[in-house]
Amino acid sequence: MKLRLSTILSLSAAAVAGFFLFQTSQNVQDAEGHLRNIQTALSKEQDSMRVLETEWDYLNRPDRLEDLAQQHLKMKAQSPASLVNDSSDLPETGAPALPKRKPEFQIRPAVAVVPPPPQADVKVESLQTDLPMPSPVNNNAPSNDMRQQFNTLLNDLVSQEPSSGGDGQ
């Protein structure tokens, strides 16, 4: 049977189309896998942020800070009477001892939002095509080194003052 040119052309067009379709589909699967990884990493990061924020507020309990300040600072709270006696020496308004609000409490983005540079269009293109996998962030526990350091620090603190922390009673 004699192959006609039209048949050859349409067959090869189909083959080329199939090849591109296959390639696109592979790319999409890759990208989806990539997206899934990033999202997993993101959610794990968010989880550990939640844990760390809680721990931060736990460690900054007023009673604990008070105990630590008493043990380490050798300072006393100023009595209002001593302020009154020479209040002319004071500036008009006293700054609060602690910042009144935690910075940016209302909006706390998961990732710091950086304002885009002036020629951002080109950069975004390159970002999306060939982004390397982010370094693994899924480990909730710190590395061995960090743990070691933290334990040493903790032991130092504990050996110096046995009652750090506690209920403030």
Next chain:
Amino acid sequence: MSLPPLFRRPSTTLIGSRRSTLDVARGRLVFVGIVFALAYILVAARVMDLTLIQGELPRLARMTSPDQGVTNEPVIAVAKLRGDVVDRNGVLLARSLKTASLYADPALITDPDQVAKDLVRVLPDLKYGDVLQKLQRKTRFIWLRRNLAPQDQYAILNLGHPGLNFQDEAHRIYPQGPLTAHMVGFTDIDGHGLGGVERSFDDLLAMGNRPLQLTLDVRLQHIARRELKAAIREFSGIGGAAVIMDVNTGEILAAVSAPDFDPHNVTQKNSDSLFNRLTLGVYEMGSTFKIFSTAALLEIKNVGMGQTFDAREPIKIGRFSITDYHGQNRVLTIPEVMMYSSNIGAAKMAEMIGTQSFKNFLKDVGLMDTVQVELQERSRPLIPNPWREITTLTASYGHGIAVTPLQTVSAVASVINGGMLVHPTLVMDGTVNDSGKTKNTKRNAVRVVSEKTSHRMRQILRLVVSDGTAKSADIAGFQVGGKTGTAEKPGGHGGYDRKRLLSSFIGVFPMNKPQYVVMVMVDEPKGTKASYGYATAGWVAAPAVGKIITAMVPVLGLVPQDIDPEKDMAAQMRPYVKDKTGKQLVSVGVE
């Protein structure tokens, strides 16, 4: 057809009966072809619909819409965590964390002995025998330990034993521990709120959209709790309560009830410490009620400061007898009635006001209704029914009517702040809008006393602290004013028990422009050697309020003001006051 030769159909011309047969066959083929083509188009359209129109486009629209960014929509489905509770500065008071719970599949464990040994080494609070026994059961699932800390989970993963698995669960954490226990409340193991705002905002928190911001400030909360506990310990009280409130908005900056509890570990055994004395307990508050009888007198009868009341004889009505604790045995002016806390004087004031007017006044300042605060642990005041004449007299110095400490504080704030009614509130404005509930109680302009009466009351309350029963609450530079209240608690058989007291002090500062009201109440204090055996409010509660104010100064960055004694709020009241020996108290600095 003038198609190029490449696509021209090869054709043979047929004639006769053969031709018509072929035509029919071709027609059928074309028909079948069209049917198939339609079917394929249908399938293709449906595929487009499912993948693009119903699948991708809505998702893209969601991701690009401004209010729901990527962070709010975790693509990996996680169980919705209960919302946070934070204080006014954003410090966490309650948060749900995903924790891992350890379970075992005994069928997969080959060496239970070794596994149990390793587990006990990592989790020292597990018992070896207990774990071993669990691991040898004939089952496929057994809990070993709920809600592990992340480092414990890490350590167990490091052991590498098959058959030990984790399941994610939500665990409610209260980083501040017992500090805000009564206000924030607690949840059961399934995350249902059982107390405090956890209970009253259960539905809102269950949605978990955004944190619930309370008006509390953990720093002030800590100060109030520390000084309250110190006072209770010093005078061996059975409990107590403390509040710091903004007099103008009613925002509760600190609210403590003692004894308190650990919200992580609530059992029915400590049901006494679960009791919120501030909003659920009703007490006869004692002399702090003289603030209301005096304010009512000034407001309704419009009398001058020089108005006198004969306090030489106790008032006798039936078997009752109203006597003075700090008896002066002479005729007293209005500031003197407050300063020496004369029950007789207060009763005569109430008599002058009249029962109906006095009741109306108490209702206006919110002492006759359930306290309005965003908690479900609230009590109605105990008001005698029927209200007799004698009740008017006893209510004037805070007996015979029992109210919650919190509503007393907010009523004092309403009288002092210039006369506008305030309601205590625990939740910051603008945080409650997801559930459709809006707060309408705050800053509603209801006047309860005139500006002038409010000013007079500030002067009188300042006098009580500068010269009267509460000198220990006088903090230099802040013009503290206030009123002590020492109530006797009802005894076993109808009367009052002179030994069981309720000592409270409500302080307001700075008196020239009130900002904060501070209340400390100690239940059943006992006198100590240092207080010469006294357990009255001037010895118990007033010093505690003084210490709280002293500690609040650096936290809030308040600036003390050096005030000339002649410009002190109490100065104008002094001409009306004689000291204990009956001498006119004109010159300042006699003390």
